[in-house]
Every structure is written in structure tokens, then in C-alpha cells.
Amino acid sequence: MASQGKKCNSICVKAPGDRNRKPNAVSDPLSNVNRFMTIGQLDEFYNLVEQKLKNGERLCEDGWAEVGTGCYKLVNQLMDKKSHKKNCLTMGASLVKINSEEDNDELLGFLDRNDFRSSGVSDFVWLGVNDGKVEGTWVFDNSRPIIYVNWSNWDETSPINNDINNSARLQHSTGSWFRGHALEEAAAVCAKPMLPTA
Numbered sequence: 001m002a003s004q005g006k007k008c009n010s011i012c013v014k015a016p017g018d019r020n021r022k023p024n025a026v027s028d029p030l031s032n033v034n035r036f037m038t039i040g041q042l043d044e045f046y047n048l049v050e051q052k053l054k055n056g057e058r059l060c061e062d063g064w065a066e067v068g069t070g071c072y073k074l075v076n077q078l079m080d081k082k083s084h085k086k087n088c089l090t091m092g093a094s095l096v097k098i099n100s101e102e103d104n105d106e107l108l109g110f111l112d113r114n115d116f117r118s119s120g121v122s123d124f125v126w127l128g129v130n131d132g133k134v135e136g137t138w139v140f141d142n143s144r145p146i147i148y149v150n151w152s153n154w155d156e157t158s159p160i161n162n163d164i165n166n167s168a169r170l171q172h173s174t175g176s177w178f179r180g181h182a183l184e185e186a187a188a189v190c191a192k193p194m195l196p197t198a
Contacts, residue, residue, distance in 0.1 A: 037142030064192075072191050074111070097191065153176050
């Protein structure tokens with residue numbers, strides 16, 4: 001290749017590096033839970049499972065409850081949002097995502113069936129939604145491509161929407177949503193798709 005009248009007598013090649021190297025989010029997903037979810041690793045796994053289905057019956061694993069078209073598990077411990085996201089990931093799941101009044105009602109029914117109110121641990125569960133990137137634009141956590149939240153149920157007494165209150169929790173006793181900081185504590189519901197029967 002000639003450049004301004006000069007000739008190149010050699011070709012420079014950059015070494016490609018280790019082609020087998022895994023991104024940190026893949027090699028240590030619990031430490032990099034947000035990145036792992038954002039690059040779609042859990043979604044990729046679910047897609048592989050879906051491709052292997054042959055119109056068979058789908059079930060939830062032991063310890064998981066069928067809710068709508070998915071499986072839910074209550075984690076009735078007070079933890080910050082990221083800790084719950086890590087815990088859900090260890091079970092191949094993510095925080096429950098709500099995008100309709102029906103989803104909201106199904107989650108409340110699930111909490112009722114699990115005697116959530118009488119447990120006394122909390123009246124709140126984390127939702128897998130946030131507006132951390134664009135203030136006021138609520139999306140599902142770590143969704144790629146971005147999935148926008150089309151339905152919400154904000155309580156009139158919820159803290160103001162600002163860059164600090166960029167996560168959401170559902171209050172079981174009212175069924176409404178409250179903005180808050182991801183470092184606050186609440187219980188959680190992990191959710192994942194049903195698996196095929198053997």
C-alpha cells in the first residue's frame with residue numbers, strides 16, 4: 001500500500017490474542033452480575049433450552065411455583081438489590097419483571113400463597129426494573145435489546161423520581177410500586193422460564 005509516494009515493504013499484523021479467553025462476566029458471573037446479565041448470557045441459555053423443546057410439557061423445578069408462564073421462587077431475606085440479583089443468578093433466574101396489571105396481580109397472588117405478609121421480614125420485594133441510564137425511562141434490568149416498562153403502578157407517596165431513586169420495589173400490602181436506591185433492603189422473587197419435562 002502506498003501512502004504519499006512511500007512504499008510499504010512489509011505487512012504488519014497484530015496478534016489476535018487468546019481467542020479462548022472468556023470475558024470476566026462469563027468467568028465470574030456472580031462478581032459481575034450486572035455485566036453478565038447485560039451481555040445476555042442467561043438469555044442465551046434460555047434460548048438454547050427453548051430450541052431443544054419439542055412441544056413437550058413444561059414444568060417448574062422443585063421449590064419453584066408456576067406463575068403465569070414462568071416459575072417464581074420467594075427469597076424472603078432482606079438484602080440490597082445487587083445481592084438478590086446474584087442470588088437469583090445462582091439459581092439460573094433473575095429478579096421478577098412486571099410489565100402489566102396482570103403480572104402485578106400474579107405476583108401479589110404468589111406472595112399471598114406464600115404467606116409473605118405474615119412472615120414479618122418485609123412488606124417489599126425488589127422488581128427487576130430501573131431508570132438508571134435515562135431518568136424517568138424505566139426498563140427491565142440488563143435487557144439487551146432494551147425492553148421498556150410499558151406499565152407501572154407507582155404509589156402517590158413513592159419517593160421522587162431522581163438519579164438516586166433509580167430502582168423499584170413492590171409493596172405487598174398495597175400492590176403499588178415505590179422508587180428507591182438499590183442499596184436499600186427488601187425481599188425478592190426470582191423468576192425464570194419453565195423447563196421441559198424429561
